[in-house]
Amino acid sequence: MAQGSTSKNSITEGIIWKQLLIFFFPIVLGTFFQQLYNTADTIVVGQFVGKEALAAVGGSANQIVNLIVGFFVGLSSGATVIIAQHYGARSRGSLNKTLHTAFAIAIVGSIIISVLGFIFVPFLLKLMKTQESILDTSILYLRVYFAGIIFVFIYNMGSGILRAVGDSKHPLYFLIVCCVINIVLDVVFVVVFDMGVLGVAFATLIAQAVSAILVTITLMRSTDIYRLKLRRIRFNTVSFYSILFIGIPSGFQTTMYNIANMFIQSSLNQLGTDTVAAWTVLGKLDAFNWMIISAFGIAVTTFIGQNYGALKFDRVRKSTKICLGMTLVTTLLLSIIFVLSAKFVFGLFTTDKTVIDIGFKMLMVLAPAYIIYVPIEILSGALRGIGNVIVPMVLTCMGVCVLRIVWLIVVVPKYNTVESILYSFPISWAITAILFIIYYIIKQKKFPLELKMEKKAQAEN
Numbered sequence: 049m050a051q052g053s054t055s056k057n058s059i060t061e062g063i064i065w066k067q068l069l070i071f072f073f074p075i076v077l078g079t080f081f082q083q084l085y086n087t088a089d090t091i092v093v094g095q096f097v098g099k100e101a102l103a104a105v106g107g108s109a110n111q112i113v114n115l116i117v118g119f120f121v122g123l124s125s126g127a128t129v130i131i132a133q134h135y136g137a138r139s140r141g142s143l144n145k146t147l148h149t150a151f152a153i154a155i156v157g158s159i160i161i162s163v164l165g166f167i168f169v170p171f172l173l174k175l176m177k178t179q180e181s182i183l184d185t186s187i188l189y190l191r192v193y194f195a196g197i198i199f200v201f202i203y204n205m206g207s208g209i210l211r212a213v214g215d216s217k218h219p220l221y222f223l224i225v226c227c228v229i230n231i232v233l234d235v236v237f238v239v240v241f242d243m244g245v246l247g248v249a250f251a252t253l254i255a256q257a258v259s260a261i262l263v264t265i266t267l268m269r270s271t272d273i274y275r276l277k278l279r280r281i282r283f284n285t286v287s288f289y290s291i292l293f294i295g296i297p298s299g300f301q302t303t304m305y306n307i308a309n310m311f312i313q314s315s316l317n318q319l320g321t322d323t324v325a326a327w328t329v330l331g332k333l334d335a336f337n338w339m340i341i342s343a344f345g346i347a348v349t350t351f352i353g354q355n356y357g358a359l360k361f362d363r364v365r366k367s368t369k370i371c372l373g374m375t376l377v378t379t380l381l382l383s384i385i386f387v388l389s390a391k392f393v394f395g396l397f398t399t400d401k402t403v404i405d406i407g408f409k410m411l412m413v414l415a416p417a418y419i420i421y422v423p424i425e426i427l428s429g430a431l432r433g434i435g436n437v438i439v440p441m442v443l444t445c446m447g448v449c450v451l452r453i454v455w456l457i458v459v460v461p462k463y464n465t466v467e468s469i470l471y472s473f474p475i476s477w478a479i480t481a482i483l484f485i486i487y488y489i490i491k492q493k494k495f496p497l498e499l500k501m502e503k504k505a506q507a508e509n
Contacts, residue, residue, distance in 0.1 A: 059214050059351055060136055060358045065370050072347045072374075074216035078207075079339035081220070081227040087332045088227075089248045092234045094329075094397050097244050101185060102398070103324040105245060108176040109186040110331065111313045112169070113193060115306040116161060117200055122302035123157075124150065124205045126295025129353050129432055130287070131212040131274070136357030140273040142287075147209060147267075148280045149287040154205040158198035165194035176310055177317045179324075185245050192249035199253070199260035206263030211350055213274055222262045230255035297437040301428075304449035311456050315469045322400070323466060326407035329397040333390070333411070337382055337418050344375040345429035352433025365492055368430040375422045383415045390415075406466060413467055417474035423481040424448070427488045439487060447480030 058067045094102040127150035134143035169190045170183075178186055207219035230251050237247025267276035316327050348371040355363040390411050394404040428440045455472040 059354045060360055060363065064351075064363065064367050065374070068347055068351065068367070068371055068374065071214065071216050071350065072343055074220040075211065075346050076340055076343035078216070078220040078223040079343055080336070081223040083332070083335045083339055084227050084231075086335070088231045088234055089252065090328065090332050091397055092238050093245065093248055094325075097238065101182075101245050102328055103179075103182050103321055105186075105189055105248060105328075108173050108178040108310075108313055108317065109190050110328070111176065111306065111310045112172055112190060115303060115310065116165065116197070117204070118302040118306050119299040120154075120157065120161075120201055121204050121208075122299030123153070123291075123295035124201075124208045125298045125349070125432060126291040126293065127153070127205065128208040128212040129294050129349065129435060130290050131209055132350050132353030132433070133357035133435075135213045135274070136354035138273065143274055144280075145284040146287040146291065147274055147276060148282060149284045150205050150209060150291060151202070151276065151281045152283050153288070153291065154201040155198065155281070158201040161201075162194050162197050165197065166191050169194070176314050179317065179321065181321070189245050189249045192246065192253060196253035196256060199256040202260040203256060203263050206260070206267055209267065209274070210263070211346060212353065213272065214350070214354070216347075218266050219263070222259045222266075225262065226255045226259040229258055294432065294435055294437050297441040298432060301437075301441045301444045304445045308449040308452045311453050312469060312472070315456055315460055316466070319464075319466065322402045323406055325398065325400070326394075326403045326410060329394055329403065330407045330410050330414075332397070333386065333393055334414065337379065337386070337415075340378055340382060341375060341418075341422060341425045344371055344378075345425040347371065348426055349429040349433040352430050356434045364430070364434065368426065368488075368492075371430075372423065372426045375426055376419060379419045379422055383418045386411060386415045409466060410470055413470040414473060417477060420474055420477040420481055423484050424477065427484045431488065431491065436491065440484070443480060443483045443487065447483055448476045451479060452476045 059071070089105060090102065093105050127146060130146045131143055131150075134146060169187050173183055173186050173190075203222070207222070210216070210218050233251035233254060234248060237243045237251050241247065243250070264276065267274070268278070270276070313327070316323050348367060351367040351371070352364050355361075355367065390408050391404060394407045398404065424444065428444065431437070431440050452472040455475065456469065459472075460468050
């Protein structure tokens with residue numbers, strides 16, 4: 049959706065539920081294709097290489113990737129929020145300074161992470177108690193991944209910018225292309241040339257490079273008030289600090305999630321390769337639930353950001369309530385589908401009966417609790433859209449992350465089973481969700497006062 053400077057902005061003026069769905073579906077379909085090519089990696093490795101390779105790609109290595117990429121995606125959300133607010137206010141100059149600063153952050157940040165990642169991968173894998181049988185394979189996979197992480201950073205930053213201005217379709221198109229390329233190269237490198245895990249890593253790197261190039265070209269060709277010019281990519285002090293003010297707490301919040309999950313992974317690693325393989329497969333199925341919830345979270349952040357920039361606080365409240373309701377219903381239906389189809393889906397990834405049984409046991413703990421997490425994602429996204437990130441970060445880190453780690457340290461050693469490890473999820477979600485609901489109710493009552501203050505500040509300027 050490339051809007052001109054005088055065209056109607058459907059996010060700030062259209063029917064909320066309808067525009068949410070129009071904006072949401074390309075996001076969720078894009079995330080679906082992203083998960084599809086990640087899932088293709090897992091299927092190809094599991095079927096044609098073996099369960100050790102499956103554990104190497106999807107176990108500790110996957111958690112480390114999620115940790116690094118998750119932090120940057122959280123950091124890039126700072127740019128998304130600022131750009132959405134500037135776009136809602138139709139502020140061309142501020143928007144373009146933020147856009148070019150965001151790309152500078154992506155480029156410089158990726159170079160630093162690539163070097164550090166390459167050096168510290170063995171240390172991180174050993175810290176997570178990765179089994180010796182899959183250690184070398186995991187190191188190889190991660191080093192190739194980190195070598196091309198600049199493409200991951202550029203794509204995520206660029207697609208976040210496009211969504212901030214209401215364009216959720218182009219990121220979808222790019223991910224479809226990326227998915228097709230990755231699947232074809234997986235088959236060629238692994239099945240035809242027998243390159244194993246290395247083939248999967250190279251296939252992913254090439255596909256991500258294509259998506260990064262496509263998103264960059266799209267921003268360079270924009271005719272709207274946002275347009276990327278390579279020669280203008282540099283750090284603007286005000287934009288840089290604005291992005292960091294929102295992005296660092298969001299990135300830290302995501303990082304804490306992944307650190308907590310790394311503790312989970314470490315606990316599961318001690319239960320054997322079958323358990324790690326089952327957790328890897330469950331992660332691919334589980335990801336489809338999170339792609340739905342996170343897509344709604346992205347949608348509500350953009351809606352809130354643009355309407356906040358346009359000073360339409362009534363739409364801020366309505367968008368949050370409508371998105372929350374839509375996400376709750378969707379998550380409930382998805383949980384039912386997961387439970388009914390679980391064993392069939394696990395059979396697509398592996399023929400090992402032990403792995404399938406362990407995976408099914410895991411799903412029975414998590415699937416009924418997915419709905420509990422919905423208020424955390426949606427209310428956190430809504431608060432992020434108005435630039436409120438500190439309190440959500442504290443609530444998430446204390447409720448979801450710290451509590452989960454305490455559970456793993458105190459409870460799990462006494463009852464060292466798969467179920468006792470996974471119960472940390474619904475318990476931490478429930479407590480955090482309650483805290484978010486209470487805080488949002490208090491916060492949204494202050495919107496009329498904030499609106500008055502915003503208008504007063506504009507009149508003075």
